[in-house]
Amino acid sequence: MKGLSALLFSFYKRALLLYPARLRQEYGQQILQTFRDARDDRKNGTAGFWLEMYKDLLKSSCMEQMHMLREHVMKQPMFFYALTLGLILTVLGGTATLTLQQMLRREANQPQAEMANFYASEIATGAAPDESIPPGYVDLERNLEPFVVFYNEQGKPEASTGYIDQSIPILPPGVVDYIRSHGSDTFTWEPRTAVRIAVVAQRVTGSHAGIVLAGRSLRLVQRDESILYRIAFFGWLILVVLLIAGAALLNRAQRMRPVVT
């Protein structure tokens, strides 16, 4: 029992860390001394005593932290308002940036959506893929123009205007299966590291069953995204500096204001 009591006391001593540092430094030893006195004079049973002490520790440490926070806020209210305003503006700015980024990315799916739809309809009505898809050569690494590829049911390319290293890029089997079962898909494809393509793919049924894939390099969109992120970051940085400077100036002005009694 003595061992348990010593353990609980040692834990209580460590738990004083829950109090604000100033209060702990000022009254830590006195709190422990009062605790020892209360332990020696206790009227209620051992379990009741420890329960009361720990309940008091948790309740009073929360209250003291709240008091300390209120004191800080009262001392420098402008910094508190600036922090709140900064947080609100950061959330709003972050949301606006993400919305713009999503709009940029969605725009990157045009004209592929129309292209995939057009060639899928043509092939579905009986046109041969190599006749329907016009001749052309778009290097996926260098060119920004849209391209179109037709894959058969097994995922093997049969006609294409898009090439990478003079070969038609092969779709991963998982993607082929997904489009086959879901009918269509819109996604970002990276057939090679740093080569990112905005793709719209559509399943074709009929005599020439397969998949029509229309794609376009995301290089311009990535450049626009990069500009957007830079503007957002520097805008945020300027906002933080302005808020801190504004709060400091207002705090100073408030301190220097004569008190009228």
Added chain:
Amino acid sequence: MGPGTLYGSLDRMLGSGLVEETGATDDERRRYYRVTGFGRKVLAAEVARLRAALATARHKGVLEGAHS
């Protein structure tokens, strides 16, 4: 009142000038405090406020039927 609650309240009372340290000590781990003149005035005002509240409650019959 537990030790944590006690010293938090004591700290605020010291800050408000309601109590002060006596400086007397018989053990370096113990510090003694006393109520200041201002503390006595505040205490008297608080007692008067509570008495007035109690008198109002009695006058309005709020306490009728209450068991102590």
